[in-house]
């Protein structure tokens with residue numbers, strides 16, 4: 221059935237294939253992608269759009285000697301197929317299975333472990349500069365999407381290209397989409413380039429430009445004789461990329477393999493930085509993904525015929541609870557505004573965007589800017605809510621300190637995907653935020669045990685006149701007992717007990733209550749506290765507990781290092797009791813389901829209970 225996928229060794233066999241065979245290969249790859257991602261879930265639409273580009277790159281370049289660097293890395297499935305990893309797709313994103321992102325430990329063809337956006341040009345430029353210093357000879361190619369190009373880091377790198385002038389190739393994979401429609405001035409500029417119509421023939425323009433180049437000029441022009449006359453390039457003098465020190469080729473059709481290969485050959489032989497603008501269609505070849513590229517950006521297992529997800533929880537997600545509550549608050553308070561860094565849908569703000577479009581600010585993939593922009597809103601009297609995934613807020617650490625906390629501005633960080641996120645793995649787990657926020661002066665940090673408490677905390681945040689963060693996880697919002705009124709720095713007891721006290725942070729309450737049940741069946745009576753506030757600590761309650769229990773255990777979905785538990789330990793230092801901190805260890809946590817990872821790392825109910833039993837036996 222799979223004539224090419226099964227019977228060839230990639231990438232080497234690509235070199236001998238003609239364009240017709242490569243075309244047939246695109247069909248096999250697309251079928252393979254849709255079928256396997258429908259079973260495992262994953263990033264489908266971006267990969268369907270990058271099939272021809274990935275094939276052309278592996279045909280023209282010699283990976284891993286030549287360095288192919290993929291921005292974000294969610295679009296590397298075809299690259300994985302073409303580097304001998306098709307068989308890994310049955311275990312894609314599963315524990316001990318193949319990662320959904322590039323991993324240098326997985327293959328020498330994966331140059332860098334990526335997951336966060338907009339870094340590929342910086343990395344490529346760094347490698348190109350090192351290559352030149354080392355006197356080596358290989359190509360460096362950075363592939364970046366139009367969404368990722370909205371990130372400031374990408375612009376910093378572009379700015380640096382002119383000073384270094386190292387030979388490298390940047391390929392802009394422009395599908396006019398970030399996760400949803402791309403926004404801002406740069407995408408508008410790209411759309412102008414696409415519609416400029418200033419196409420000129422390859423021969424006259426490239427000859428004109430390339431012949432100026434000593435040493436290689438003649439050779440390149442000779443090579444061009446093989447290029448088809450039909451290829452068009454827009455070599456528009458004075459366009460932004462040219463001004464930045466690149467030779468600009470494009471826009472070209474990213475689904476025409478021959479056009480791609482011929483352009484890449486030219487770029488390979490060019491002596492200066494080259495910028496190739498490639499037009500692709502997100503979701504190409506699978507109608508459901510072409511119609512809803514946003515939905516198929518990242519999707520769980522789905523039915524191939526209908527395109528509908530196989531599993532759907534009857535409970536709302538935390539993102540949904542947040543989005544709905546913010547709409548309610550915005551209806552009553554005109555100061556309420558929302559800021560997103562290209563993640564309106566993921567953070568549950570699509571309803572807010574519809575109801576309050578003027579108060580919804582999507583700033584592009586620009587977390588640092590999002591935070592300072594929110595500081596500006598707050599400074600001018602508004603009440604901004606920055607909805608952002610925990611892992612991506614890492615980008616804005618300095619802005620949080622300098623522009624929000626130092627200024628004591630009432631910006632509320634609604635930190636989604638806090639804790640373990642599962643299949644996206646190392647680059648995406650939100651397990652650092654307590655550690656990177658807790659030590660910042662003026663910051664209040666809360667974590668709800670369930671959806672009702674998330675609503676209560678959001679409501680409470682309205683009256684706070686300073687920086688505040690509310691962290692909540694990926695997934696469905698189950699109700700865990702009753703929700704109390706929120707008071708600054710006040711925790712509440714979820715279960716009474718006499719032998720040990722467990723302080724639970726946020727939604728770990730569910731696992732902690734299960735652990736308490738296991739303890740009970742082992743004759744141990746455990747008190748369970750819902751911390752509610754990570755900062756400030758409920759010092760009064762902690763002091764009482766310290767005099768009552770020989771053992772206090774803290775449980776949080778964050779690194780132990782710098783986490784809530786360490787602040788409890790520090791506060792209770794000198795008391796005659798033991799404090800044990802349960803959280804993620806000092807290592808990067810792999811991909812897998814949340815339940816599997818909790819178990820593997822001693823954070824499931826059974827492991828927590830066993831650890832407590834052992835400790836009490838000592």
Ligand SMILES: Cc1ncc(C[n+]2csc(CCOP(=O)(O)OP(=O)(O)O)c2C)c(N)n1
Nearest residue numbers: 266335336337365366367368397398399612
């Ligand atoms: C710093 C950071 N913020 C947000 C994201 C989430 N994210 C992953 S892919 C993506 C859109 C990327 O768009 P583009 O680069 O155009 O690639 P496409 O998926 O359209 O091929 C976003 C916002 C991220 N990976 N990194």
